Amino acid sequence: MVTKQVMPINLDLAPEVDRLLLELGVGPFVRETVTSPIGRNDAWAGVTENGRDVFVKRLTGRAGDTQGRLRRLLDFEKYAADASFDNVHWPQFIGSDEENFIVVFERIDDAVNGATLMVDETFTLEHAHQVGRAIGHLHSTPPAATVDLDDTTPGFPPVGLLEGIPLSMFLRSSAGEIEAWRLLQNDPELIAAVRRLRDAEAQAPKVPSHCDLRVDQLLIGPEGLFLTDWEEFRLADPARDVGAFAGEWIYRSVLDLVTNRGDDAFLDTEFTHDLVLRRGVDKMRRLLPLVHEFWRAYREVRPEVDDGLAVRATAFAGWHLLDRLIAGALSSARLSAIQRAAAGVGRAALVNPEKFATTLGFGGDR
Template sequence: MGSNTALLPEKKAERPRYTPVDLDRHPAVEALLARLGLGAFDRDSLAAPVGRNDAWAGRTTGGRSVFVKRLVGSDPAEVERRMKRLLAFHLWAPDLPAEALRGPDFLGYDRDAALVVFELVDGARNGAELMVDETFDAALATTIGAAVGQLHTAVPAADADWDRSVPYQPPLEALHGLSPATFDSLSFGELQGWRLMQQDADLRGAVTRLREWEAEAPLVPTHCDLRVDQLLITGDTVYLTDWEEFRLADGARDVGSFAGEWLYRSVLDIVTTRGDTVFVDLELTHEMVLSRGVAKMQRLMPLVRDFWRGYRTARPEVDDRFAARAAAFAGWHLLDRLMAGASRASRLSGIERAAAGIGRGVLLQPEKFIDTLGLGDL
């Protein structure tokens, strides 16, 4: 970031919609809808929300609004593991306390075809839209924190055959080297990002330590991929989608992901006018970048504290190292966002590098950032 970085207003968030994959290529979709008694899709109503999977959202001839997702991937075994985790959650969800975090109503599935069907939540806005529009408030953050806490304290059935494997992120092996196949599949921006991280011995050491801490943590029902764009809010009801990484894991992952989302947002806001009392048409010096970064964090981090307050109300007892692990996962979240952005670009931008630098600092010394992130004693 240098003095040629201009301050820009941010546009209102809009949800991307794309032309759906042709249903005629996937007859299992409408065959499943028919078996569930929902009727066929009204093709004129179809939309395709953005995502890594094939998806169809629209009305059926039976009068229902539904969302169908087809899990896709280059490795059939991994698709099957994702399907198993998703079904483990949604088949268990009816047993959860009413206040616990859950997904939209689950209507059915075809395991062989990797298809799942949900009630479409009409009129809902996702958390990322509310974040950008600045309507994500303290009450909502507290409600979500309490719902996550309820999920983490819920007790699975004694015979539940749930995944207990350690989630892929952060990928310690990839920090030491990439396979030829992975290397060939990456964009130039991603290769830049991996090169920076692989050359950072302190970063590798911090990830190794986090993995060691995680191995000693209590295992609880955990989403393991929590992002604000997966939150659907309609009235007083909050849903969380995309349960493909669900498993028994360290609950600090979910808490750290939520904190990391707001930390990342505060860095992105350095170059926007969000939260500024007056529009300022100027260019940013290095000193202004630093001062604005502090100001943006002070403005947004209280939402993490509201989340943490709700979480601890629902889950008052956590282990002594929980907050430090959550802070470390928040730090890694910024590095993960760096790589997600790099996958769509030919090079890393200055603001993405700044976010990664802050994330690295948090990951290396998470105890120092517990209070700054809003995860301190209440």
């Protein structure tokens, strides 16, 4: 598995990790093999004394949130054990310590993270096709009667926070975060669009959904495509996953406005307003075929969808960019021009999803 690594958290400070590995029969970590992939949770990857290559994650965060994420992750394992998939793969689950919020998986060897492929411009139409089929299969596979999945609606987009953030949140926010929330809260048309999306989502059919689909949750290797990080898995509007994939590529196209990726001729060109607009169209046109191929593959697997799916997915794609705005502002003193540009594109898709659905290729059955 190829991903960014940092120095591992000292396992002497987390004895429960090796204790669980011993209980599961795979043996403790060989310390010199251990690395820590970057992420929001504590994580260790390495070889155990029994020769098993494993990935260990300890969920972190507020107690209630952590408990919910662990429950949904374990729900997915129960669901997947009873489901019959043609095209969905996930890392093999080895075991867990629910008291300490630790889960253990077989590590996927020789796999590349989808985010790496995106940045290296090696994420292909075939990769997009694989993802589309995988998500289509997931959405088409209901849980067994004995599996009770979470059907609560995910918290984002947060209508309440668009009206005002609590004092406790304000006090721990960066200046960039406060600026981002102010930008959203002072936009009544945007807030109305979020309300419409939430109302439409409440009426939508619920299917097994990943609900946190990003390219860095994808591992692609010789054995095929693996979907990872099932902490938000639940019964939900399928438009969330479809929109998230599209949103990833729209966001990438905006980030590329200030790069020369795919157009070396612009290296020494002065940026004017007209040029920025033209580059925006060109960058999006270059990446949208990946969204089109995802959708085509998705509909091959799941030809029957509800009438509003395309419009809701487009609105969720728009929200995805605004969510990235908030996440990117966490450690910022102020919003950058590129962050504001991404927010503007996201707003346009969220406020006018009917118009943008055709641009994303969601207008037809294929």
